[in-house]
Amino acid sequence: MIGPRVQEAALSLAGTPAYLYDLPALDEHVASVRRALGAIELYYAVKANPDTELLRVLAGHVDGFEVSSAGEHAHVTALFPDMPVALGGPGKTDAELRLPHHRLHVESPNELRRLLATGLEADVLLRLNPDLAVEDAALTMSGPFGMDADGVAECLPLFGDRVRLRGLHTHLASGLAAPALLELAGALLDSAYEEVNLGGGMAVSYASPQTRFDWAAYGAGLAGLGAGRRLRIEPGRALTAYCGYYVTRVVDVKRVRGQAYAILLGGTHHLRTPVTKGHDQPFTLLSTGKGADVDGQVTFVGQLCTPKDVFARNIETSVRVGDTVVFEMAGAYAWNISHHDFLMHPKPEFRHLGA
Numbered sequence: 201m202i203g204p205r206v207q208e209a210a211l212s213l214a215g216t217p218a219y220l221y222d223l224p225a226l227d228e229h230v231a232s233v234r235r236a237l238g239a240i241e242l243y244y245a246v247k248a249n250p251d252t253e254l255l256r257v258l259a260g261h262v263d264g265f266e267v268s269s270a271g272e273h274a275h276v277t278a279l280f281p282d283m284p285v286a287l288g289g290p291g292k293t294d295a296e297l298r299l300p301h302h303r304l305h306v307e308s309p310n311e312l313r314r315l316l317a318t319g320l321e322a323d324v325l326l327r328l329n330p331d332l333a334v335e336d337a338a339l340t341m342s343g344p345f346g347m348d349a350d351g352v353a354e355c356l357p358l359f360g361d362r363v364r365l366r367g368l369h370t371h372l373a374s375g376l377a378a379p380a381l382l383e384l385a386g387a388l389l390d391s392a393y394e395e396v397n398l399g400g401g402m403a404v405s406y407a408s409p410q411t412r413f414d415w416a417a418y419g420a421g422l423a424g425l426g427a428g429r430r431l432r433i434e435p436g437r438a439l440t441a442y443c444g445y446y447v448t449r450v451v452d453v454k455r456v457r458g459q460a461y462a463i464l465l466g467g468t469h470h471l472r473t474p475v476t477k478g479h480d481q482p483f484t485l486l487s488t489g490k491g492a493d494v495d496g497q498v499t500f501v502g503q504l505c506t507p508k509d510v511f512a513r514n515i516e517t518s519v520r521v522g523d524t525v526v527f528e529m530a531g532a533y534a535w536n537i538s539h540h541d542f543l544m545h546p547k548p549e550f551r552h553l554g555a
């Protein structure tokens with residue numbers, strides 16, 4: 201379901217496709233997250249969406265930004281030279297290890313040795329890949345990320361006055377609800393470290409857009425667990441997913457061997473999220489069409505020459521050529537993770553509501 205502000209903007213678009221970002225909605229959402237977290241520090245994981253106008257809204261609420269490359273670092277520090285930056289990510293180059301930061305998330309003992317070889321000062325959190333069972337996650341960040349207990353032990357004697365150990369960093373999984381994240385946090389906080397960054401990964405349900413992560417329970421739970429420590433989190437998706445919309449139009453409808461299709465301008469080269477996550481992207485259909493129609497279980501596809509170019513499958517509806525389709529929850533891992541140049545179709549327009 202979209203609100204009147206987004207509906208009006210979607211209907212006013214002459215040429216589609218377009219991304220709409222509802223900045224007042226983002227402002228309200230992040231302000232409520234901030235309130236729920238109390239003294240817990242909140243960084244935004246820029247990888248979720250580095251759009252400049254979104255970052256400007258977020259900067260009014262967050263304590264800092266988490267960046268994962270020299271590119272994100274340059275983007276954020278040019279916009280907000282005075283805001284703290286935590287630099288993370290696997291496979292940092294020597295140039296990245298030399299970048300100024302508030303915190304550097306070190307991923308391996310060898311990375312720490314290369315950091316020491318720069319001769320520069322650094323404030324480090326060691327990224328821990330903990331031996332904890334993670335259930336019901338959309339994506340578990342095990343594998344090559346961070347270090348196990350042996351890797352951490354190898355790092356500890358290397359610290360000194362110039363390269364200082366501040367604490368631990370971890371990002372356990374994506375898509376966990378507050379109780380599961382709190383359980384994992386409880387296991388992790390059973391350590392002597394005074395500063396801990398618990399990462400992001402707060403659940404976002406594309407199947408049930410009204411179901412939201414319980415920030416109040418998470419904030420209260422962390423406050424109880426973290427007494428006397430400096431705690432930080434760095435969510436991405438759960439902050440920006442809801443403020444973004446991808447608006448497009450039906451260009452053709454048809455039936456192929458009984459299956460109904462609506463073919464939309466644009467495609468998953470603009471909005472790759474449903475393919476990446478294997479879900480139906482939620483949408484609102486606006487009846488602006490006057491052309492041919494199709495109904496029943498309709499599959500919504502784009503203009504790409506690949507069977508993977510699917511936004512949503514077998515949705516019970518009725519669609520006309522010329523109808524406007526407003527895909528919701530397109531504010532995170534959407535445009536910025538998509539393969540924009542495949543087939544060289546035009547790029548979408550970008551509109552920021554309330555800017």
Ligand SMILES: Cc1ncc(COP(=O)(O)O)c(C=O)c1O
Pocket residue numbers: 245248266288341370371373374375399400401402434435436437438
């Ligand atoms: C280290 C780290 N921090 C934060 C995030 C943000 O996660 P999410 O957008 O699921 O909150 C990610 C995502 O992959 C990550 O790898």
